[in-house]
Amino acid sequence: MRSLFKFHGGVHPPTHKAESTGSPIAQAALPSKLVIPLHQHVGNRAVPVVQVGEHVLKGQLIGRPEGRLSSAVHASTSGTVSAIDMQLVAHQSGLPDLCITLVPDGKDEWIAHSGVDYRQTAHTDLRHLLRQAGVVGLGGAVFPSDMKSYSHKHKIKTLVLNGAECEPYITCDDMLMRERAGDILRGAEVLRELLYAEEVLIGIEDNKPEAIAAMQQAVLDDRHAHMEVIPVPTLYPGGGAKQLIRVLTGIEVAAGVRSTEMGVQCFNVATAYCVWRAIAFGEPLLSRIVTVTGNVEHAQNFEVLLGTPVDELVAQAGSKPDTDRHIMGGPMMGVDLPSGSVGVTKATNCIIEASPRLFPPLPPALPCIRCTRCADVCPAELQPQDLYWFAKAKDFGKAQEYHLFDCIECGACAYVCPSHIPLVQYYRFAKSEIWQRERESQAAELARERHEFRLMRIEREKQEKAERLAQKEKAALAAKAAAPAPVPEPAIAVAAATADPDDTLQMRIDAAVARAKEQAAAAHPKNTDALTAEQQAEIAAIEARRAKIREMAAHAGADDEPPKSNQG
Amino acid sequence: MWSSPFITQPSSVSQIMLRVLLALIPGIALYVWYFGPAILVSIALASATALATEAVMLKLRNRPIKPFLSDNSALLTAWLLALSIPPLAPWWMVVVGTAFAIAISKHLYGGLGNNPFNPAMIGYAVLIISFPVHMTHWLTPHALGGAELTFGEQLGYIFNGALPAGLTLDAVTMATPLDTLKTQLHLGLSVDNIRDMPIYGRLAGKGSEMVAVGFAIGGLYLLFIRIISWHLPVAFLAALFATAGVFHLVDPVHYVTPLFHWFSGAAMLGAFFILTDPVTSPTTPRGKLIFAAGAGLLTYLIRAFGGYPDGMAFATLLMNICVPLIDAWTQPKVFGKKGGGK
Ligand code: SF4
Numbered sequence A: 001m002r003s004l005f006k007f008h009g010g011v012h013p014p015t016h017k018a019e020s021t022g023s024p025i026a027q028a029a030l031p032s033k034l035v036i037p038l039h040q041h042v043g044n045r046a047v048p049v050v051q052v053g054e055h056v057l058k059g060q061l062i063g064r065p066e067g068r069l070s071s072a073v074h075a076s077t078s079g080t081v082s083a084i085d086m087q088l089v090a091h092q093s094g095l096p097d098l099c100i101t102l103v104p105d106g107k108d109e110w111i112a113h114s115g116v117d118y119r120q121t122a123h124t125d126l127r128h129l130l131r132q133a134g135v136v137g138l139g140g141a142v143f144p145s146d147m148k149s150y151s152h153k154h155k156i157k158t159l160v161l162n163g164a165e166c167e168p169y170i171t172c173d174d175m176l177m178r179e180r181a182g183d184i185l186r187g188a189e190v191l192r193e194l195l196y197a198e199e200v201l202i203g204i205e206d207n208k209p210e211a212i213a214a215m216q217q218a219v220l221d222d223r224h225a226h227m228e229v230i231p232v233p234t235l236y237p238g239g240g241a242k243q244l245i246r247v248l249t250g251i252e253v254a255a256g257v258r259s260t261e262m263g264v265q266c267f268n269v270a271t272a273y274c275v276w277r278a279i280a281f282g283e284p285l286l287s288r289i290v291t292v293t294g295n296v297e298h299a300q301n302f303e304v305l306l307g308t309p310v311d312e313l314v315a316q317a318g319s320k321p322d323t324d325r326h327i328m329g330g331p332m333m334g335v336d337l338p339s340g341s342v343g344v345t346k347a348t349n350c351i352i353e354a355s356p357r358l359f360p361p362l363p364p365a366l367p368c369i370r371c372t373r374c375a376d377v378c379p380a381e382l383q384p385q386d387l388y389w390f391a392k393a394k395d396f397g398k399a400q401e402y403h404l405f406d407c408i409e410c411g412a413c414a415y416v417c418p419s420h421i422p423l424v425q426y427y428r429f430a431k432s433e434i435w436q437r438e439r440e441s442q443a444a445e446l447a448r449e450r451h452e453f454r455l456m457r458i459e460r461e462k463q464e465k466a467e468r469l470a471q472k473e474k475a476a477l478a479a480k481a482a483a484p485a486p487v488p489e490p491a492i493a494v495a496a497a498t499a500d501p502d503d504t505l506q507m508r509i510d511a512a513v514a515r516a517k518e519q520a521a522a523a524h525p526k527n528t529d530a531l532t533a534e535q536q537a538e539i540a541a542i543e544a545r546r547a548k549i550r551e552m553a554a555h556a557g558a559d560d561e562p563p564k565s566n567q568g
Numbered sequence B: 001m002w003s004s005p006f007i008t009q010p011s012s013v014s015q016i017m018l019r020v021l022l023a024l025i026p027g028i029a030l031y032v033w034y035f036g037p038a039i040l041v042s043i044a045l046a047s048a049t050a051l052a053t054e055a056v057m058l059k060l061r062n063r064p065i066k067p068f069l070s071d072n073s074a075l076l077t078a079w080l081l082a083l084s085i086p087p088l089a090p091w092w093m094v095v096v097g098t099a100f101a102i103a104i105s106k107h108l109y110g111g112l113g114n115n116p117f118n119p120a121m122i123g124y125a126v127l128i129i130s131f132p133v134h135m136t137h138w139l140t141p142h143a144l145g146g147a148e149l150t151f152g153e154q155l156g157y158i159f160n161g162a163l164p165a166g167l168t169l170d171a172v173t174m175a176t177p178l179d180t181l182k183t184q185l186h187l188g189l190s191v192d193n194i195r196d197m198p199i200y201g202r203l204a205g206k207g208s209e210m211v212a213v214g215f216a217i218g219g220l221y222l223l224f225i226r227i228i229s230w231h232l233p234v235a236f237l238a239a240l241f242a243t244a245g246v247f248h249l250v251d252p253v254h255y256v257t258p259l260f261h262w263f264s265g266a267a268m269l270g271a272f273f274i275l276t277d278p279v280t281s282p283t284t285p286r287g288k289l290i291f292a293a294g295a296g297l298l299t300y301l302i303r304a305f306g307g308y309p310d311g312m313a314f315a316t317l318l319m320n321i322c323v324p325l326i327d328a329w330t331q332p333k334v335f336g337k338k339g340g341g342k
């Protein structure tokens, strides 16, 4: 028997799993339409490659991955694209996103597809296939699997297969493991190959004996030599990747560190299943298992086409009339869906129909009494009561200092808080504020740079102008000194008033320089000593004219200033 | 829009406080058994005052009254204060102490959860500083025989300050065992001689030692149902024991045994019910150990060398001051950051 490790804290919420494990996975009925979001994964939104009115086949690419961290989106069935527009999506933000609406033709007609033998295929090609098939993590993180099945510099010793499924109510992985253990393990084998991992540890919470038995049997049947099914204690959030890695290997993966750096990579069992379907059969990710439970007549797991409206899905489980909300995910970390019209996505593992009876509103929050029940259960070993205090006081610097970003938002703290403080909401708020400020400060930084650049430019222009003026002055002086006849000033003034100031200046400078040169050729040594009265009078006259020119130049400068300062 | 988690454990502040109140009952029962029902009058008086003060303060502060009044925290303060002062304390003392504890040391600091000092101990400190003489009139336990007051006579004294004809206060009250110990030591007696006096039992004072046992039993129940964490009582009792033990070993003639200290005064009540007030104690495990050990040490030092017979209240208040610092110093390493560096 393998010895397991413990993670700090954890809670035991009522599991409510039995409701939805009574019957096998059912195929959800083909819905009247599919609302397929183009952004179902971490990374960039996919770019639509079909047009409204276009007929598509099942498995046909409709959204092309954009950038490295993105994923492909496919038509879940054959039919006609009826819209490509912004729709409400199954996401925490409640904001609309770009979706492709598909009206099924009922034929469910596949595009041509076929698999490969992974042993005969280069790893880069396998990864490419996964990317083409739109395979992403189905455990909730929805990270593109092709990116995760590649370890850059670190040797991966252990591949952890996550079958813990610790959230209450959710049983989709449980049922998948019970019914399709073989394909899961084959997928895990592909991932092991890709990562050159030595061992595969499959962690399953011990409240799923059937799944454990099925997976153990599959390991034996297919002689998966490097695989081991390990029952882990039932303790929320034991299914968090970091918590499961800790329990199975003893390794603690700090926030901001990739587990690959510590020689471990973790995939959800459902992801492994999809990896196998994609590699062995060329099937893109078109459907997933979704638990429909809560306030329904018969809770059950369904294999659901991506894009199926939640309304149409829950109707098949008999949503009861007093249902007031749909929760996607579990009660601990799930999100309240903005509408029943949103389509099921790759991240939709569970829909809980909620009613006031099932999830009564919390009593009003009392002040924190510093009882540290929250700290006792925090798997990230934080001091939630301090984080709460700082978040409430908007002391975000302190919150970060107290490791706010190590919080995995598991909700264990809020679950136990006797003052019923919605702690996680405070952390989400603080995090989003910090991100917002970060963005703002980046924007401010950019603005500052721009401003400084502008000041620099203005300064430079001023300097250039000053140089030109100085030059002009020098030239004018030289001209005065050279030409006994008065300079035709009115002409210059007219020129200055009519011509472009820069040209005028240049003209004047050029003229002056030319005259100076001319003069220099015929120059005689200047002697200011022992001047006659006549000579002195002449100098005075020159000085007076010079002053006049200076004044004029200053005006010219003032005139061309305003338009420039408006720029930038 | 709602936000997860959508479920919570059905625990609540009022429930926690209620359990703590329940856990005080064995000690109170033994108190009544050995010293008569006067303590119940104090408790009732303190409770009524606490609830009334709480309501008034909430009203003044524009806070919702019902959820706060029913959180049972004011009751707990009242009970702890009543149990810390002599049961024969005149009614107005109980009222003043409780009102001060609730109004000043709780609500003026922002109410539940925001008070830096243990309110009950503030109430106690105010009373012992303001009315030191009244605070020394402790009832004589039944076990010692002698003159005793009926319940009616006790009520008479509490509310009117009137004693039955022919009885003086000194005939029905006595100093606490800790107090007696201190004065007798000053008179030059040795510990052994003092311990032979009739007011002492096997562990400490007759009767009062049993009350302490009652509180310890209630405290163990709280530990068992995980309302309190072991860190505080264990560190406090260990520190008190160790300090007393060292002095006792070095000079047994002048220093009583550690067990005597455990079962005297407010040590047990303090270990399980006073120090464990979550609001005014540290939140980190290491911080709790430091805090409680500090309180244990200070309690001993005040008892042995300070101006007051029992040091529990002042030790608690002194350590309360240090809580923010202790918390800041003892932040545990977070998940994944234990192997070296932050
Ligand atoms: S559980 Fe709630 S009341 Fe207790 S310390 Fe944490 S936040 Fe405060």
Ligand code: SF4
Pocket: A374, A377, A378, A379, A380, A381, A382, A384, A406, A407, A408, A409, A410, A411, A412, A413, A414, A423, A424, A427
């Ligand atoms: S939500 Fe964050 S702070 Fe609360 S228990 Fe989970 S990790 Fe800890």
